[in-house]
Amino acid sequence: MTATELLNNASPQGTAEAQSTSSSKWSSRQVMLLIVLCTVLALDGLDVSMVGVALPSMGHELGLNTESLQWIVSGYVLGYGSLLLLGGRMADLLGRRRIFLIALTVFALASLLGGLVNDPTLLIVTRFIKGLAAAFTAPTGFSIITTNFAEGKPRNRAISIYSTFGASGFSLGLVLGGLMTTLSWRWTFLIAVPIAAAAVLLGLKFIPKDSPSAEGGHDIGGAVTLALGMLGLVYTVVSAPEVGWGAPQTIIGFVVSALILAAFGVIETRVKHPLIRFGILRQGWVAKANLSIIGLFGSYLSFQFILTMYLQNVLGWSPLGMALALLPTGLIVMGSSPFASKLIDRIGATRLIVAGLIALTLGYVLFLRVGTSPNYAADILPSVILLGIGFALGFPSINVQATAGIDDDEQGLAAGLIQTSSQVGAALVLAVTTAIVTGSQAAASDTGPAAMLDTFRPGLILSAAVALAALLIAAAPQRRRHQDKVLAE
Template identity: 35%
Template sequence: MTCQLMLVLDATIVNIALPKIRDSLHFSEASQSWVLNAYTLAFGGLLLLGGRAGDILGRRRMFVSGVLVFTVASFIGGLAVDSNMLLASRALQGVGAAMAGPSMLALIITTFPEGAPRVKAMSLFTAVSSAGGSVGLLLGGMLTTWGSWRLVMYINVPIGAAAAFAAYKLLNESPKAQGRFDVPGAVTSVLGMSSLVYGFINASEHGWSDSVTRGAFVAAVVLLTAFVVTESRVEFPVFPLRLLKDSTRARGYGSYVLLVGAMFSMFYFMPQFMQRVLGYSPIKSGLAFLPLTATLFAISRFVPKLLPRFGPRPLIAVGTALISGALLWLAQISPDSGFTGSLLVPFLMFGLGGGIAFSPIALNIMAGLAPRDSGAGSGLMQACQQIGAALGIAVLVTVSTSAEKGGHDPNPAVNFTHGLGTGLTVGSAIAFVVFLISLTLRPKAPAGGAGAAPTPIPVTE
């Protein structure tokens, strides 16, 4: 769980520090999002290969190796002297995270049997995963205010070194599976997703008619098509297409992508609004997320008791409705908005919704997986999280930047807030789509006891 928190918060810990990083290393308004996307794309794109590598080479070996790569990359990032060096270190962090992440989750799945132990373990995992974003904002604010933006990179060095040493000493190696690596599948997925996100980011800077933008989208279509064709033909695919034959699991993966993308719109936009418009310091911006984080962790403790009684459908529906409503509420803010009057209540709604929704979605994805698919299934779930974050930020930054450029108010803060509100409105709509997906699940009869495990819910076709 400590390692998972480190990997997840690294996707947002730099958000608070972005204004400082932008000024120090001379990023443009749109290209600064690559500080986040370089990490999330490498992480998400390579997770499938990382899961397969853990099955073949041993999960403890991949876990320790990944944490060490992540730790070294963090140290290099702290030393960055220009934007290219920082982006390269962020991508290398993503590689290390992709090596460690799937083995970690696969160990949880294989260690805790379905039933009360699995429900409790996965509830804790999803709580750390979903709250890690806001924890990163809080920690990033503290480090940036008290020291330098470089500390958001250096903080991983002692934690990562300790985690790697403890894992080597305390974890047992898993049995190694037979098979080969699907390198073509991993390469085409990474390049395809990178092209797609680059197309959105380039569009925000140079427009949708730009030749580079169009070329990026064409490349994305070709590469992702090649990825699907490759996975349908190879003997040992990095992404077994059979995992999507279960409609409940397939919709769970889709919901994970969409919901993470919607949630990261808030984690990306609100710290900038607080610092650029409201004049908050980095640490004050981070502390503003404390009610959200506390609420999310608190409600996550009750999910293991609620799931057996109500089943996943109502929890996912209520949680996503709260997230959608919170984002729509935040979209109405203005430069004159205050924290207590305009931000506190939607922050609490957001934390409540995240704590309720994520664990049922994750359990629907992982329930019923065969042991041979635990690495691929867990890797794909984490890939959905990272790709959702990358695509969500890319799409919503494009929407926000276009709306901001269309503003005609002489006050730049008004135009920026208008663009932010437009981006959050789109994020709210994305979360609402997940709410609609949850309504297609058939209601589950209440389980007999608090310790019962949720089973996959058949979907009405």
């Protein structure tokens, strides 16, 4: 199936209104537009997982402990999640093309700097900047997609392809990260530079110009309080095992973070143009979709963090060997791309989300069997396959569910909200996981492989528990039944 055939229900015009004729096919120019947007989203996913593979190498070269390594991951994820809502809103207000290209340029420059620095603090700062840039490209690209496809099968197909590219980038980043790390962990940063630069040049040609919204106003106070509140909360959770959960520093951190987040809530109810209109959570399936994505992405990112340490530090695998072991996950996600939208149309997003979360939960539970001398085919491969199936079914379905029934002028908000939930939720779950693992390591009296594996098991249990909680939420009956056929239960 060609790219043009996949998009045969889309119109060559730049608005959803112009695409009411669903039978018109996309020209090569519109296909190129989607390719540019999908490439950038895949690059976001690649960046997270590639760096995850390189963490042990970074730790050895720069002398970083588990807590510091976690910040290299969380720095990006937190920067990404803290401003996603602002990114989506600014795309609606200032023009999607302008925001997308500026943010992508910043991403490329931060990638270059991250590959050159030697100071761990600067490295974390560059990761945070890249996350901030991605916070604008991701929801902007999503809203470009949703405003160029009429709701229903055309939009479902486009969202499925787009979100599957993101999931594929995240999954295949494990393999590419292994290849790059065999050269140097720095290449996990530098490889993004030429890709992002090429996407900027293609974007200048293929992303249609659009006019800023006539409705002005930016919720800077909301953006600042959300970012500070989440930063304080994650930092407190990560630092707690070292200073003590009952220490004044920890208690003050939680209280201050809660007050800042409460201030964010107050600001959103009073400003004229809020970062998030809380009423959107009562529309369609928005609330359920956002809770589901927290469980899916939060559990998986934490699992990947532990898996990387387990395979390289406990089993002594090379980065490339680890990447090849996880290759089936990426292949399953990539191979699902042509069929994801058809499955959503025929089976329904809700059923696919439930099936995906069942697969993820089972994959985590099965992985608890591993020891210090596992058999790959019997002990690791089943979990790898289940995780691929879970992501392939759940990720695009959740994105479709999150934006169905939302007006075009709030598509950027809905896109930013679902991506914020995934990233901020992932940062918090990862922070708790790291805190648990760090605490277990501090209490361990032995440093051998078996003892090290024992310190990871509580984190694995947490991943399974988070996925199970998301499964129960996704499977719960919906009070307000949505009329969209695609989301029918």
